[in-house]
Every structure is written in C-alpha cells, then in structure tokens.
Amino acid sequence: MQHKLIYILLTLASVITYGQVNLTLDADKAEYGGKDIVNLTIVLELNGSDLVQQTGFQLPDLSKFNIIGSGSVTNTVIDPATNTLITQKVSRIALEPKKKGKIKIGSVLVTVNNRIYKTEPFDVNIRDIVDRRSLAANTSNDVYLNMEIDDREVYQDQPTVAVLRVYSRNMDNLRKVKNIHLPQQDNINVHPINFEKSEIDPSGYGNMPSQVLAMFMVFPNEAGYVEVPGVSASVSSYSNKTKIVSNKxxxxxxxxxxxxxxCFKNAVGNFNVSVYNASKEKPEAKKPLNVVLKVSGEGNLPDMELPKIAASPDYEVFAPKITSKVTPGTAGMKGEVLANYVIIPKKSGIISIKTEQFAFFDPENKEYVDLGQKTLDLNAFSHDQILEARSTVEKVNEYTNNLLETVNTPVLKTTSFKVKEKSKFHWDILLTNIAILVSLFIAYLLFKNWQKKRTLVRETIPSKPLGSVAETEKEIRELLKTDINDYFGYLENLKDNGEYEKFFTTLEELDQEVRSQYFQASAAEFKTFLEKHKGASVAEEYNKLQQRVQMEKYNPVKSADALEELLKTIVNLYSQISK
Structure with missing residues (x-):
C-alpha cells in the first residue's frame, strides 16, 4: 500500500510539472482563399522561474508556402495570487500558399529544461490559388510572365533581387516578347541588373518551356508590407501586338x-567617404578651385542622400555637379558617386574644408556605422605669393606666352606655342623659348635694315612736325589697334557651338589684345589705368567682369543663358574701353 501511495504522488508531481509548460500553434482560420495570407501564431507559456527555454522554435516543413513575414514578442509577469513568474513568448508567421487544397501544418518543437515539447499538427484548406503567372491570351499558345523574388524579408533601403521569367507552350513565342518595362512606384527604387535572355529551359513550370528575360534590384524605401507591381512587356506578331503583365x-x-x-539619413550598405582637391594649380585666395567629395561602396548608392560640404566663413561653396559610376553587385549597387564642388577661398592661409557628418546602416552586421566628418586642409596663397614662388624658367615661359598672346589673332592661333607649366625642369622647353626669341630678334633686325634701305632710295620729303607725346602715343595705339569685332563674332560662334573651353581661351586673348593697346602687362595695372583715364565706374565694371569670367570658367555646369549674358557684358565693356 505504501508503494502504491508513493507511485501516485510521483505521477501527480510529473503531471503538475508538465502543466507548467504550455506550447500551442494555431491558425487565424481553417479555410482560406487564394489571395488570403495564412497567419500562424505560436505561444509558449512558462509558469515558474526555474524553467529555461534551451532552444528556439523549430518550425515544421513549410515548403508549400512562401514565408513573407515573421515577428515575436516576449512578456513576463508575476501572478499575485501564487507569486509565480509567468513568461509568455508569442511568435507570428505570415505565409503565402503556393497550391490549393488541404495542406497539413506539422508540429512546432521547443526544448525546456532538457525536455522536448511539441504542438499538435492540423490542416488548413486553400479553396483556390491565384496563378503567379499572368495570362496573355486563352489559346494553346499562352504566354505568361512571372516575377520571382526569393528574399522577401529585407530591411528598409536594402535590395532584393527579382527575376523575370516568361513561359509558353510554344517556344517561338518566347522570341516575340519585347519592350520590357520594369515596375515604378513611389515606395520602391528599381535598378536593372541585365536584360540578357538566358537559354530556353524546356522543362519549366507545368513542363512549359521558359526563359529568363531580365534581372533587377528592388530597393524598398518604406517599412511594412510592400507590394512590387507587375512587370509589363509586349508580345509582337505580324498581325497584332499584345501586352502582358506579370504577377505582383x-x-x-x-x-x-x-x-x-x-547624421543618419537613408544610407544602407557599406560605404567610405573621402574629399580631395582636383585642381592642378596651387590654391589661391579669391580664385575658384575644384573640390571633389567621393562616396564609394556598395548598397543603395544611387538613391542615398549624399553628405555635403559644410558652409564656412573661410570659403564660398557652390552647388555641386553629381556624377556616378555604379554597377550591380552582390549586396546592392557598387561603385562611386562624385560631387564636384566649386569653392572660392575668401582669405589666404590654412583653410579647412569640412564635410557634413555621415553614417550608414550595415545590414550584414545589423549595426550603424558613423564615419563622422572628413576634412581637407588647404594652404591658400595670395596673388603676390604665387608670383614670388615662380622660378626663373617659369617667368621666362610666362613672358613668352604673353608675347605670343599679344600678336595672336582669331585666324592664326599662336597660342598653340604656349608653354604649359610642368612640375620638373625641361631643357627642350627652355631652348625652344630662346630660339623663338632669337628668331623674333633677327626678324626685327632684318625688318629695320629693309626699312633703312627703302628710306635711302625714297625721294626726300619735308619732315612733318613731331607733335606732342600724347599725339605720338595715340598714333602708335592706332597702329597696334585691331578690329575687336572679329573677336566678338568669333566668341559668338564658339558659344553657339558649345565650345566653352575655346570660348574662355579666346576671351583671354581678347583681354591681352586690349591691354596691349594701352601698353599694360597685367590686369591689375590695366585696372589702375582705366580708373585714371576712363573713370572709376569703368574700372569697377572691368574688375567685376574678371571675377565673373573666373566663376563661369570653373563652373562644372555651363549654362548657355549665362554665357549669353556674359558675352553681352563683354561686348559692351570692351567696345567702351577700345574707343
């Protein structure tokens, strides 16, 4: 009798212990339509602080469904009546059925305190199923488009790859599918991977031949359930053209x-940020220079919001020109995006050009990465420091270039002989410059000798009065003066043809020509000359024109309207100066 009592007590203890763990699996309903989503709910309840869940939920075979979403939550409370710790874990799984009929859902397993618990299997009934392929025509030569996305659970702005496949019982119809239009929607960004057709697979769905038409990446830009619209295409034949649309x-x-x-905005992937000076010349105060901000990596590179160059009282920054070089990668679009800025230092000395802070989300490691600010330190020189830093050879080169520019015309382009600045010394350039100077000197001597001989055989003519110095200077200026209207017409043609680099080169030649008429070597000296002889207003207009020309010259985006206004200002000012 005593042994029977002990056995009964042990049995009751085991029953009580077993009742402390409750595991259930339920569906929201037993019968579904083809468009319905099957929602499964898993509930694990642990009554007692000594119960430990050792494994996660082991799901049954769900190969007859597409898993389109899941989530879980854990709640812990203390029962005030029994002072018992109750832990409840609830998981939800959203399923899309692949076929109709009665589908069996197996048991969910979990291990608690070295003991395995499982749920009871049950059946769900799918009344009908919406075929994932779209029907083009109800004939024996049906053509179907099917969009397939395997990874249907991604983060916001993380890509998923979609494959567009065509099916038809008649292989000849596969060659007639053209004009593929990828889906467009506000909550997704779509980028093509390729439109190369694959080899025809003779044993596709339902033993129908199939062929891959395109692959593309989908970047959803909002959270929640997002429906990707169908891809459209046309089936062309000799008699008609039929439009077909894939599934959603x-x-x-x-x-x-x-x-x-x-500082995080919408960058998802893995990126790097750098900033550098793209100008070849030394930085000079109040002169424009090109600064490039580069973002490289892989992710939603074409659609992300780029960091900007921060404003500063030390420099003036203009809107950038954006260029991108991206190709499809394994985890998004990879490559680099360049933002080309025009920056004008406002003072000489050390200037720090800083970018905005930038952060991105790494979906592989599921963490945010803050790259902070990037800084570019530049030493901006004054104009006098630039002139003092030039070597003797560079000064000789500049003198030769100025001489060639002075005698240049729009017909004879002697600027092709201009000496370009080099980082190292070249003897051949120096010898070429010396040979040009010697040749010009010999030509001058020959001209003077010829002029002298011609004077000897000429009849004696009474000499005219020499006149004043001002009259002599005016006569010399008239001799040197060329018709600047030729330049105006040439500049107009260059503007209309879009040859902007040649436009600014010819404008520099025009400025050199006008300055040479008044025997002024530099723009600063010419401004002083204009202020003295033409008035302060003309000198100020000339100074503003020079600054405007520099800004338009280094502006990465040239505007035809802006150049039209600039040309009008040039014609008015230089016509007034050259009177």
Missing part, C-alpha cells in the same frame, strides 16, 4: 533598428 509580389520590409545617429 509582396515583400516584408523590416524597419531599421533604433539608435540611429543624428
């Missing part, structure tokens, strides 16, 4: 984790 696909877009840095 729902994807579960997970919201990005909390704790994002304040």
């Amino acid at each position: 696909v729902k994807i579960n877009v997970r919201k990005l984790p909390e704790g994002a840095p304040e």
